[in-house]
Amino acid sequence: MRVEVDFDLCQGHAECQAEAPDWFSVGKGSGAKVRAKRGEVPADQLPAVKDAVKYCPTQALRLVED
């Protein structure tokens, strides 16, 4: 599975980074957007990434099958 980001919805809350810091990073300041790794999420990171998707307050993240 891989992560898709809707940058129109992302508001830089950084909950994703808190849940899965190896996969997401968010800059500081207003207007910051998430940066997510591309490609297949490794199995050992999938639980954290799923939590990030779940807890994103704007539902900007989505897990999709390749």
Ligand code: SF4
């Ligand atoms: S993807 Fe969601 S949790 Fe992550 S920075 Fe954007 S709005 Fe915040």
